[in-house]
Amino acid sequence: MEQLAPATLATRRPALVRAPTDWTGIIFAVALSAAVIVPLLVVGVWAFTEVWRYPNVIPQQFGLRFWNQTLTRADVWSALTLSLQLSTVVTLLSAAICLPAAYAFARLSFPGRNVLFFSFLAGHAFPKFGLLIAIAAIFLQLNLIGTFWGVVLIQLVGTLLFMIWIPVAAFQSVDRRMEEAARDVGAGPFRVFWSITLPQAGPTIAAAVLLSFVGTFYETEGAWLIGAPGIRTMPVLMISFINNQMVIQYGAVLSVMLWVPSFIALMFARRVIGGGAFARGFGG
Amino acid sequence: MSVLKITDVSKIFAGPTVAVDNFSLEVANGELVCLLGPSGSGKSTLLRMVGGFERPTSGLMTIDGDDITHLPPERRPTGMVFQSHALWTHMNVFKNLAFGLKLRGLPQDQITEKVEAVLELVGLAGYGTRGVNQLSGGQQQRVALARSLVLEPKILLLDEPFASLDQHLRERLREEVRDIQQRLKITTLFVTHGQDEALAMADRIVVMRDGRTEQIDRPDVVYREPQTPFVAGFIGTMNLVDGAVSNGRFTRADFGLDIPIPDGPATLAIRPEALDLEAAETGEAQVHRVTDYGTHGLVDLDLGDGTRLKAMVAHPDLFSAGQKVNLKPQAMAAYRDNARVYRS
Structure with missing residues (x-):
């Protein structure tokens, strides 16, 4: 028992320290979310866009023209x-x-x-x-x-x-x-x-x-x-x-x-x- | 008037493993019989055979003289309460209890009446609309009991019903279940590996080992007069000392005792409460540890060869570790070849 006691303390000690921030995990999560969400977002924006030319980040003209054309077919x-x-x-x-x-x-x-x-x-x-x-x-x-x-x-x-x-x-x-x-x-x-x-x-x-x-x-x-x-x-x-x-x-x-x-x-x-x-x- | 009769029932699983070996038992009307034994003693298999969930390999089971040996569970007049409660979590309490009544085609007003009565009986009046997951472990167990009782089975089967509950709740529930069982006078077969439960609840205890009966008796008889060393060791705390008898004297290390049985090996059984201690300069045993429980004390003793014994004493402060003592058994039994050969 005498020998066990210090070992028990030693294994306990890390639990008292706050868990370190898992940067690798966060980077993976952000990268994966971006890979899934960004294309969806771009497609979503394109569906309601009439004019969107390089190098603009935001479309020049929104509209429902293509919805009309599609839904009337x-x-x-x-x-x-x-x-x-x-x-x-x-x-x-x-x-x-x-x-x-x-x-x-x-x-x-x-x-x-x-x-x-x-x-x-x-x-x-x-x-x-x-x-x-x-x-x-x-x-x-x-x-x-x-x-x-x-x-x-x-x-x-x-x-x-x-x-x-x-x-x-x-x-x-x-x-x-x-x-x-x-x-x-x-x-x-x-x-x-x-x-x-x-x-x-x-x-x-x-x-x-x-x-x-x-x-x-x-x-x-x-x-x-x-x-x-x-x-x-x-x-x-x-x-x-x-x-x-x-x-x-x-x-x-x-x-x-x-x-x-x-x-x-x-x-x-x-x-x-x-x-x-x-x-x-x-x-x- | 419901009598369960089990005659020469065996169950052999593939392997082959003999789970229940030529077992016979008669449970009288209104009696509560406990099947007590360690894991793997066949007690649960036996209960499941009575419930219809396992088919016996051979033997006969009757309820009030009607052969039920080969009936499926749904056609037996038995009600089983499972260890895990096995409540249907997709139904509320009322629906759990009403399910069996609905299957019997009872009209809705009778179902409601019966369910409310049984909820009252188990102390859960007004809980009908609760989901079973909203209940505590003890309440779930009461619902499980009520689910069986509402169908008024001839034989109630309880499979370690309190095993998943904490000690305090277990003690309270077993008193309640015993009260309900006696009030309804329902013939009950109860499986447990807890000796306290068996001693507290049963009219008779069946001690099982390796699929066979070791002893069937009233709880006090099983406790005071165990027929085999296994029963002696399994029920309560017991000092079992293996030794040899020669010229009418049993010896083990420095410990000796006169026993009038023929020469040969023997196992001595002494309850801690029947073992008195006497301080002596050159004692037969040495005190290893003294534990004070308030109401009494427990003294751990070592014989010369390290054999550990326990003695219950009224005044633990009279003893201390390292002290030498002589052993004065007030009552004991001796076993040879798995049978009792002496008792005092």
Whole structure:
């Protein structure tokens, strides 16, 4: 004991000194924030700008001319409607397919479980474009190229990872004792799932659904490769805008329009879900 | 009138690990029986088998003569209170209690009536609209108890219900639970590894070890007349001294005592409160430390070979470290081959 005492004091001493300012951390945080926020800010400003010439820091003329021009175009509205339809259908289908699968992965043990579970990573482990080309070749034979359902299918593949892995974590984090307590008071297995497991895992699953909706809304490569020329989603339209006429404002206006759904979704998520659910979904 | 009967029940987990080994017990109507044992003694597994959460490998379980061995939990007339409370955090207190009643298809006014009555019973009247996370640990445990009681189960199962609470609260809650249990006359099986809890609450205690019964008796009998050295060592504080008997005399180091049993190895068990000390120039033991607890004192003693014993004394100021003393046991028991062979 006599020997332990000085050692204890020695380990205590640093705690009394005020923690030094973490300059490295601050620099990283500022740099990262700048990298994310500055481009958003610039695009946001461009969307409401009519004249902005070098070397001015602030645009010479603000205005809504490009908004008028964009919003009066029929193809913008049809693309927006189509994108929302696609995202909704894909998310619903994905939930219907993936949630039961996620429950099985979380709770049941069956042969090949781990191999299957990790196979969902495979789609993200290879260059995506190569995979898309291969799928496009198959879809061509099935007459799915240029169709709504062709795009649904290709985008469905992209949601699998989120919609399996996050809900698996959600189901695994539900306290088994809560489920047993429900069995104890007379609930059958299905009732337990509906009344206890699902509400408990709900917020995290909602986070997965949201990520999958937003991810689908912005998905471009698959929608372009499989959907062209008949199906033009918002991001695809934006690319063609930018390619056809090098007017920055068109791109900026569309970008701001594209933010709106995800911004609303994220604000909604913050209210309903809370940051913890996202963290839990990723094993945090 | 509810009797739980467990006959020759075994549970073997993959491995194979024998968690419960040929266990039999009958819990009488309105009786509270405590399953007491260290971790891994199979007591929780046994309770979970009665609740229907584990399937016995063999054996029979009946409640009032009806075979429940293979019924799923939702079809058993048992109510379980879990150690972790296991309250549904997405429901408020009222909904937690009403869930089971709703499943039974009771009309809303009856549900409200029953829930309010049981909240009154556990001392939480008016707490129905609270979220369970707004409650303290003790209140959560009361809600968990109420959730089981509201369904009027034939058998109440308590799985270390106070383990997550602090000492003070634990003592208060166990008195409350015992009062409620006696008022409702509900047959109860209670799992704990806390001997105080078992001694304070139980009508009978089942001391378990390695999935088997070591002793089933009333708390006072288990305390005063432990059948095996394991029970002797597990319940209360006990001095267990391994030694040898030769010509009717037990010896260990300088300590010797006449015991009328045949020659051979033996384990002596003496409670600290039954071990009197007598100061002597050439004593059998040396005082190592004296602790004064106010109401009594505890003297730690060393035999010549370092064996540590404890003695409870009324006047700790009469003893000091380094002092030599002779040991005068007022009551003791001797064990050989896991059975008691002598008692005085």
